[in-house]
Amino acid sequence: MASTSDFRNGMVLDIDGVLMTIVEFQHVKPGKGGAFVRTKLKNVLSGSVIDRTYRAGEKFNEIRLDYTPLQYLYKDGPLYYFMDSKTYEQFPVSGEVIGEQVKYLKENIDVTGVFHEDTLLLVELPFFIDLKVVETDPGLRGDTVSGATKPARLESGATVNVPLFVNVGDKIKIDRRTNAYLERA
Numbered sequence: 001m002a003s004t005s006d007f008r009n010g011m012v013l014d015i016d017g018v019l020m021t022i023v024e025f026q027h028v029k030p031g032k033g034g035a036f037v038r039t040k041l042k043n044v045l046s047g048s049v050i051d052r053t054y055r056a057g058e059k060f061n062e063i064r065l066d067y068t069p070l071q072y073l074y075k076d077g078p079l080y081y082f083m084d085s086k087t088y089e090q091f092p093v094s095g096e097v098i099g100e101q102v103k104y105l106k107e108n109i110d111v112t113g114v115f116h117e118d119t120l121l122l123v124e125l126p127f128f129i130d131l132k133v134v135e136t137d138p139g140l141r142g143d144t145v146s147g148a149t150k151p152a153r154l155e156s157g158a159t160v161n162v163p164l165f166v167n168v169g170d171k172i173k174i175d176r177r178t179n180a181y182l183e184r185a
Helices: 095-104
Strands: 012-015 018-028 036-043 049-055 059-062 066-076 079-084 090-094 110-116 119-124 128-136 149-154 159-163 171-175 180-184
Touching: 066 090, 079 095, 079 110, 079 119, 090 095, 090 119, 095 119, 149 171, 159 171, 159 180
Parallel strands: none
Antiparallel strands: 012 018, 012 059, 018 036, 036 049, 066 079, 066 110, 079 090, 110 119, 128 149, 128 171, 149 159, 171 180
Protein backbone atom coordinates (compact mmCIF):
# COMPACT_ATOMS: atom_id res chain seq x y z
CA MET A 1 0.00 0.00 0.00
CA ALA A 2 1.21 3.48 -0.83
CA SER A 3 -0.01 6.67 0.78
CA THR A 4 -0.13 10.15 -0.72
CA SER A 5 3.25 10.93 0.89
CA ASP A 6 4.80 8.19 -1.31
CA PHE A 7 3.54 9.71 -4.59
CA ARG A 8 6.09 10.25 -7.36
CA ASN A 9 5.75 10.95 -11.07
CA GLY A 10 5.37 7.76 -13.11
CA MET A 11 3.99 5.72 -10.19
CA VAL A 12 1.18 3.34 -11.22
CA LEU A 13 -1.81 2.96 -8.88
CA ASP A 14 -4.95 0.84 -8.87
CA ILE A 15 -7.74 3.40 -8.44
CA ASP A 16 -11.26 1.92 -8.45
CA GLY A 17 -10.02 -1.09 -10.44
CA VAL A 18 -8.37 1.06 -13.14
CA LEU A 19 -4.61 1.33 -13.62
CA MET A 20 -3.59 5.01 -13.45
CA THR A 21 -0.16 6.62 -13.78
CA ILE A 22 0.69 9.77 -11.84
CA VAL A 23 1.62 12.44 -14.39
CA GLU A 24 2.12 15.16 -11.78
CA PHE A 25 1.09 15.90 -8.22
CA GLN A 26 1.19 18.76 -5.76
CA HIS A 27 1.00 18.57 -1.96
CA VAL A 28 -1.08 21.50 -0.66
CA LYS A 29 -1.22 22.66 2.99
CA PRO A 30 -3.79 25.45 3.26
CA GLY A 31 -3.83 27.87 6.20
CA LYS A 32 -6.85 26.20 7.72
CA GLY A 33 -8.22 22.74 7.10
CA GLY A 34 -6.38 19.53 6.33
CA ALA A 35 -3.61 19.01 3.82
CA PHE A 36 -4.47 17.45 0.46
CA VAL A 37 -2.76 16.27 -2.71
CA ARG A 38 -3.79 17.48 -6.16
CA THR A 39 -2.94 14.93 -8.88
CA LYS A 40 -3.09 14.58 -12.62
CA LEU A 41 -3.64 10.89 -13.47
CA LYS A 42 -3.36 9.13 -16.84
CA ASN A 43 -5.27 5.94 -17.58
CA VAL A 44 -2.66 3.33 -18.58
CA LEU A 45 -4.90 1.64 -21.14
CA SER A 46 -6.91 4.46 -22.71
CA GLY A 47 -4.46 7.35 -22.23
CA SER A 48 -7.14 9.71 -20.93
CA VAL A 49 -6.00 12.22 -18.29
CA ILE A 50 -8.06 13.26 -15.27
CA ASP A 51 -7.51 15.57 -12.29
CA ARG A 52 -8.21 14.22 -8.79
CA THR A 53 -7.73 15.56 -5.28
CA TYR A 54 -7.06 13.29 -2.30
CA ARG A 55 -6.77 13.90 1.43
CA ALA A 56 -3.24 13.61 2.81
CA GLY A 57 -2.57 10.09 4.09
CA GLU A 58 -5.04 8.22 1.85
CA LYS A 59 -3.84 4.74 0.87
CA PHE A 60 -3.70 3.16 -2.61
CA ASN A 61 -2.52 -0.11 -4.10
CA GLU A 62 0.75 0.47 -5.95
CA ILE A 63 1.06 -1.62 -9.11
CA ARG A 64 4.36 -2.93 -10.47
CA LEU A 65 4.56 -3.09 -14.25
CA ASP A 66 7.15 -5.18 -16.07
CA TYR A 67 8.81 -3.73 -19.16
CA THR A 68 10.01 -6.47 -21.53
CA PRO A 69 11.79 -6.05 -24.88
CA LEU A 70 9.72 -7.57 -27.69
CA GLN A 71 10.14 -7.86 -31.43
CA TYR A 72 7.32 -7.31 -33.94
CA LEU A 73 6.95 -10.36 -36.20
CA TYR A 74 3.91 -10.08 -38.47
CA LYS A 75 0.23 -9.21 -38.82
CA ASP A 76 -2.42 -11.90 -39.29
CA GLY A 77 -5.91 -10.46 -39.80
CA PRO A 78 -6.76 -8.13 -36.89
CA LEU A 79 -3.90 -9.43 -34.71
CA TYR A 80 -0.28 -8.31 -34.53
CA TYR A 81 2.26 -10.86 -33.30
CA PHE A 82 5.17 -9.95 -31.02
CA MET A 83 7.91 -12.22 -29.66
CA ASP A 84 9.86 -12.06 -26.42
CA SER A 85 13.51 -12.05 -27.55
CA LYS A 86 14.68 -14.13 -24.57
CA THR A 87 11.97 -16.81 -24.19
CA TYR A 88 10.75 -16.82 -27.84
CA GLU A 89 7.17 -16.71 -26.51
CA GLN A 90 4.75 -15.07 -28.93
CA PHE A 91 1.98 -12.63 -27.97
CA PRO A 92 -0.97 -11.86 -30.27
CA VAL A 93 -2.12 -8.27 -29.78
CA SER A 94 -5.14 -6.44 -31.22
CA GLY A 95 -4.74 -3.11 -32.98
CA GLU A 96 -6.57 -1.27 -30.15
CA VAL A 97 -3.76 -2.13 -27.71
CA ILE A 98 -1.15 -0.65 -30.05
CA GLY A 99 -3.22 2.42 -30.89
CA GLU A 100 -2.07 4.97 -33.44
CA GLN A 101 1.48 3.65 -33.30
CA VAL A 102 0.38 0.81 -35.59
CA LYS A 103 1.14 2.92 -38.66
CA TYR A 104 4.87 2.81 -37.79
CA LEU A 105 5.15 -0.97 -37.33
CA LYS A 106 7.48 -2.80 -39.66
CA GLU A 107 8.70 -6.37 -39.37
CA ASN A 108 11.57 -7.06 -36.94
CA ILE A 109 11.31 -3.70 -35.16
CA ASP A 110 12.20 -3.80 -31.46
CA VAL A 111 9.47 -2.53 -29.11
CA THR A 112 8.76 -2.56 -25.37
CA GLY A 113 5.91 -4.63 -23.95
CA VAL A 114 4.29 -3.42 -20.71
CA PHE A 115 3.05 -6.38 -18.64
CA HIS A 116 0.94 -6.60 -15.50
CA GLU A 117 0.64 -10.07 -13.96
CA ASP A 118 1.57 -11.86 -17.24
CA THR A 119 -0.96 -9.80 -19.22
CA LEU A 120 0.34 -7.59 -22.03
CA LEU A 121 -1.23 -4.16 -21.46
CA LEU A 122 0.63 -1.92 -23.89
CA VAL A 123 3.16 -2.00 -26.69
CA GLU A 124 5.46 1.02 -26.87
CA LEU A 125 7.43 1.74 -30.02
CA PRO A 126 10.70 3.67 -29.88
CA PHE A 127 10.30 7.45 -30.18
CA PHE A 128 12.55 7.63 -33.26
CA ILE A 129 12.07 5.17 -36.14
CA ASP A 130 14.03 4.72 -39.38
CA LEU A 131 11.77 3.99 -42.35
CA LYS A 132 12.22 3.92 -46.13
CA VAL A 133 10.29 6.28 -48.42
CA VAL A 134 8.27 4.25 -50.94
CA GLU A 135 6.29 7.01 -52.62
CA THR A 136 6.76 10.77 -52.96
CA ASP A 137 6.87 13.44 -55.65
CA PRO A 138 10.31 13.91 -57.19
CA GLY A 139 12.32 16.87 -55.98
CA LEU A 140 12.99 19.31 -58.81
CA ARG A 141 16.27 21.12 -59.27
CA GLY A 142 15.95 24.66 -57.98
CA ASP A 143 13.34 23.78 -55.33
CA THR A 144 15.30 25.32 -52.50
CA VAL A 145 12.58 27.22 -50.72
CA SER A 146 13.42 27.16 -47.04
CA GLY A 147 11.03 24.97 -45.06
CA ALA A 148 9.07 23.68 -48.06
CA THR A 149 7.76 20.13 -47.63
CA LYS A 150 5.96 17.43 -49.58
CA PRO A 151 4.04 14.32 -48.44
CA ALA A 152 5.87 10.98 -48.50
CA ARG A 153 4.44 7.49 -47.92
CA LEU A 154 6.70 5.24 -45.88
CA GLU A 155 7.22 1.46 -45.99
CA SER A 156 5.00 1.02 -42.92
CA GLY A 157 2.09 2.85 -44.58
CA ALA A 158 2.42 6.11 -42.62
CA THR A 159 2.47 9.46 -44.45
CA VAL A 160 4.88 12.17 -43.30
CA ASN A 161 5.76 15.61 -44.64
CA VAL A 162 9.41 15.66 -45.74
CA PRO A 163 11.74 18.29 -47.24
CA LEU A 164 11.84 18.61 -51.04
CA PHE A 165 15.25 16.90 -51.37
CA VAL A 166 13.99 13.53 -50.03
CA ASN A 167 13.43 10.95 -52.80
CA VAL A 168 11.95 7.47 -53.17
CA GLY A 169 14.27 4.87 -51.60
CA ASP A 170 15.78 7.25 -49.01
CA LYS A 171 15.75 6.08 -45.37
CA ILE A 172 14.58 8.80 -43.02
CA LYS A 173 14.32 9.14 -39.26
CA ILE A 174 10.94 10.23 -37.93
CA ASP A 175 9.60 11.10 -34.49
CA ARG A 176 6.50 8.92 -34.09
CA ARG A 177 5.12 11.12 -31.28
CA THR A 178 4.80 14.17 -33.53
CA ASN A 179 4.71 12.40 -36.93
CA ALA A 180 7.59 14.67 -38.00
CA TYR A 181 10.62 14.18 -40.24
CA LEU A 182 13.92 14.58 -38.36
CA GLU A 183 16.76 13.72 -40.74
CA ARG A 184 18.02 11.24 -43.28
CA ALA A 185 19.07 7.96 -41.70
